[in-house]
Amino acid sequence: MKRLHAPAICSWGHFYIGVRNLMKNPGTGKYAASLTCTLLLAGMACVALGTFFYFYRVKPAATAGVLNNIDWGWELSYHLPYVLISMGAFSCLFSLVLRKIDFSGYERPDVWLLSLIFITLLFYSISSQIRFLDNDEYEHLHNAWMMKEHTIPFFSLHFKHSPLLEWITVFFMSLQNPSTLIIRTMRLFIFLLSCGSLCVIYLIARNVFNSYRTALVSVWIVLCNFVWMEKSPEIRPDNLMVFFCLLAFLALIRFHETQRSRYIFLFVLGSLLSFLGKQNAAIFIFSIGLVVFRHVLGSLRTRRFGIILITTGITITALAVLMIPHDIILDIGFKHLIPNDNKFWPTRFLYKILEKNPEIFLLFVAQIFLFKKIKTSHPIFKEYILSVSIVALAFLFLMNRPWMQEMIVMTVFMTLLAADALSRLFRKTGVIICTLILLAMAIPANRRLIKKYIVKKTMTRDLITTETILKISGKNDLVFDSYGKPIFRHHPLEPRYLMYFPEKFSRLELLEKSRTKFLIKDSYYPRLPQKTIHWFENNFRKTKKDPNIYVRDMAGRK
Incomplete structure (x- = not known):
């Protein structure tokens, strides 16, 4: 057993030394290669150790007496193999991301921020295998099994949500025996998918604002976001939708930068996959369409062409509504927009988000008033981000039951504008002020993550x-x-x-x-x-x- 523990401890020790050296010389990237290699070895050691415990440990018995009084030591032993595998998989993924980062543009606050992101994500990886299970997660898992058993079809317009998550779950179910391992597997998959979303957020912010720091701040604010903390680790279609929405938006950015038509194809593909993840992606597509439509109108030379274009658009929309059966329109996911007795307003969740993360809304509102002063690599980028944020917020008041997961897209795009404001503040202040601000955000977020999702509310x-x-x-x-x-x-x-x-x-x-x-x-x-x-x-x-x-x-x- 000691021989298995040694590589992990040694690797994490070398990782700490690598971070310390990178702090001293952040701009050179001199220690990045050794840091990446060490992190990869540490991750592989954790995966190996977790796999060993999974196959060779003596699993603690779950008797009725134990269920009535679960102690911390018993619970740790119960979850340990899966936690180690999750931490190891994340560390390997993070090492691959570090390989792609150019540290030549980094300063000491940026390395501090990257370290905080790594530590927080490490807690996320632990939480993904311990935190409580939402009822919706069981619903999606059972629906996937019913698909596998042919109790329900693999596709139907009568589904409450688009079936992409269930299809992926069926794939993983086919690789293992019926057991609770599918919960662990899907939780790990969703966690790694959310890490992928964070990578795309980083790329979007870097391309839009031409700043590594803004990109890091964007990722950091999203991680500290109450909605992300609540919903991103859960087995739900919203996480697939967000991932593909972000990929589609990144493709749109690349199209404006390069004018290559293949990025339009990738944008359409990403949008379709996001809709296949969950129908709420239509809000994102509609928001982008509004900006494109406004610019098309603005590019027309005469008023006559504008009137013709608007008239044509209204006519096509009216014909589509009249000719396509209403049941089909409702069945593809828009029933939740028809008022009924179960409707409630999103204000209770918005108040909770405002209470937990007031900085996001305050910085976002400030950016609206300073909208003309926001510098982006292309002027249309900030219009896209603002449009998605406001339209997604407006649609919350149209939905019958706007649960917190419906707010993920809104908060992510609000974060992009908020991060720009915060990174500009960092540039005007010293290292000490930057560190204090980061710690002021980090301590409550990590405290909530550990206390609520790792210690108290477990699965x-x-x-x-x-x-x-x-x-x-x-x-x-x-x-x-x-x-x-x-x-x-x-x-x-x-x-x-x-x-x-x-x-x-x-x-x-x-x-x-x-x-x-x-x-x-x-x-x-x-x-x-x-x-x-x-x-x-x-x-x-x-x-x-x-x-x-x-x-x-x-x-x-x-």
């Missing part, structure tokens, strides 16, 4: 419940819960098994006729109608394996 109980139900049930047994927590077991009410509003549950007759064998009690169970709860209490008894799992006394009887 341990949910994972153990899923592991237990998979052990005690057969493949054909029916399991009732709210969001598909068993993942690889059928729900008695499939394919419409989700319960967003359990108090409105009205399918008790179907449930009674089904041969439901297991019940998983979750936070939604107490909100079911009393008649439904009464039926469960009369027909199910608690198992000894898990206090949240109940088994039917006599399967098939009411």
